[in-house]
Amino acid sequence: MNKNGSFDQFEAVMRKAYAVPEIRAEFVNRVQAELMRRADSQAVKVARKGFVLRFGLGFAAVLLLAMFFAKAPEGQALADSIKHFFKIATVTEIPITEPNLLVTPTFASPFAVTLVPAASAPTEAPLPTPEGFTLAKTQACQTEPYGYACKLAWAEKKVGYDIKEFPADPTDMRFEGIYIQVNNDIQINYERVGGGAYLYLLQGPGGEFTSIGAGVPEDSIQQVLVGEYPGEYVVGIYAAKPGETAYKWDPTGKYSLRWADGERWYEINAYGCVGREDLCSAEGLIELALSMVDQSVPAEGPRADHLVSFAEAEQISGLSLLKPAILPEGFVFDYGTYNADLKEIRLNYHPIGYDPGVAEISLWQSLQQNPGGTWDRFTGETVDINGQPGKYMSNDGFTHAVVWQSGGLEIGMLITSSDLWYGGTFTKEQVLEIARSVQ
Numbered sequence: 001m002n003k004n005g006s007f008d009q010f011e012a013v014m015r016k017a018y019a020v021p022e023i024r025a026e027f028v029n030r031v032q033a034e035l036m037r038r039a040d041s042q043a044v045k046v047a048r049k050g051f052v053l054r055f056g057l058g059f060a061a062v063l064l065l066a067m068f069f070a071k072a073p074e075g076q077a078l079a080d081s082i083k084h085f086f087k088i089a090t091v092t093e094i095p096i097t098e099p100n101l102l103v104t105p106t107f108a109s110p111f112a113v114t115l116v117p118a119a120s121a122p123t124e125a126p127l128p129t130p131e132g133f134t135l136a137k138t139q140a141c142q143t144e145p146y147g148y149a150c151k152l153a154w155a156e157k158k159v160g161y162d163i164k165e166f167p168a169d170p171t172d173m174r175f176e177g178i179y180i181q182v183n184n185d186i187q188i189n190y191e192r193v194g195g196g197a198y199l200y201l202l203q204g205p206g207g208e209f210t211s212i213g214a215g216v217p218e219d220s221i222q223q224v225l226v227g228e229y230p231g232e233y234v235v236g237i238y239a240a241k242p243g244e245t246a247y248k249w250d251p252t253g254k255y256s257l258r259w260a261d262g263e264r265w266y267e268i269n270a271y272g273c274v275g276r277e278d279l280c281s282a283e284g285l286i287e288l289a290l291s292m293v294d295q296s297v298p299a300e301g302p303r304a305d306h307l308v309s310f311a312e313a314e315q316i317s318g319l320s321l322l323k324p325a326i327l328p329e330g331f332v333f334d335y336g337t338y339n340a341d342l343k344e345i346r347l348n349y350h351p352i353g354y355d356p357g358v359a360e361i362s363l364w365q366s367l368q369q370n371p372g373g374t375w376d377r378f379t380g381e382t383v384d385i386n387g388q389p390g391k392y393m394s395n396d397g398f399t400h401a402v403v404w405q406s407g408g409l410e411i412g413m414l415i416t417s418s419d420l421w422y423g424g425t426f427t428k429e430q431v432l433e434i435a436r437s438v439q
Contacts, residue, residue, distance in 0.1 A: 085232045085258035085265075089215035093246040094238060108423030113328040115430055118437075120332065148175045149298065159184040164203055164266070164292045168299065172275050173199055174306050174335075193306050193335065195356030196274030202267040207260040209267070217249055224257070224282050226289050231259030233282040257285040266292075307336035310347070317345045321365055322407060324349075326437040328424065331361060342366060351422070359422040363438065364412040368405055385435050392432065397425035402435045411438065 141150035148169075155178045156163055163186055169175055173190040181187055185204035191197070215238075222233040236251040255270040268289060270279040278284035302312040313336040314321050323333075330351040337346045344366035351359050380393030383402070390404030400415040413435055417424045 087215035197272035226259040
């Protein structure tokens, strides 16, 4: 989608006015800005394909390189010559000995979405129970059996030691999962609430790093201090594009910090810098490392930037919210956000199995202001939403916006779908059907 073309279309229609109920200019501007941001994000997807590809294939590189190092004599020599927290790679390129494992990614094929009655997200599977661990006897699990604190208690029982953790979810990040690796190493994963960035905290007993790694060029290592402890910071990852015959060091994409305190080793990895550019620097990761505690502080009340249920959204906003009775097949409520200054809720719906932002329905709701006035900021085609006038705009089948009023609320709905990563297209009739089901 071309940003300049879209902007010109907006400018052209902005000069027209329609006699519809007043909706605040701030609300309209945010809907327009969000629509333009989504359009711009989609436009740069192609430019990002190389990075996304390298990021995805980097994990494959790690696994293949582990096999290479384990079998080849020079690999064993490398394993025996660790001089740093990071393994030192003595070569700049690693031949791909099994090219069939390097699969060329396929992008989404276009398809027409199907609307179905709205469904709830699937319930998480119960945790496998370690010996001596029961949900009923664990306070954290009584409060929230599928939450962070319960899963942390479960992991600590499994590995037999207290896990160092961040005092709270890092800003703009949400907890994704805790994983137990070989040698009782722990990995805690976070992802950005809106997608586009990932953060991994790893740790294990002792001072020797046991996590799988392909090694890094020695000149890529920056010596740092994490408090009183020496550490190392590296930017880059070995990766290969389809058609290439070797993995090459790419000094972008992954930001890593390693250190040890004599009893345990630690590693923090950041991928992507969307919204958290500070984490893509040595200073940012060190600051995060120094914030680690033995026990995190439980959140008090709903988290405004990540509301996990419809009930939390109503609790924090004080509004009697509306929700769609019809959604595209596979879409479920993911999370909500609350803007206290504007007293506005945003509910976000995503397809199951896709990263946030790949396809999304966002529903803004706030109390009406200045009823009976003239709304002349956001313009488009006049449509009927259950007997109320509204406005509809779309640049193509992948991006749609609708605004209207209902039940004393101002409502805006933005639908976006990536043509590369999701492929689902919406018709005007489907968009209006979803809007009319909001009740």
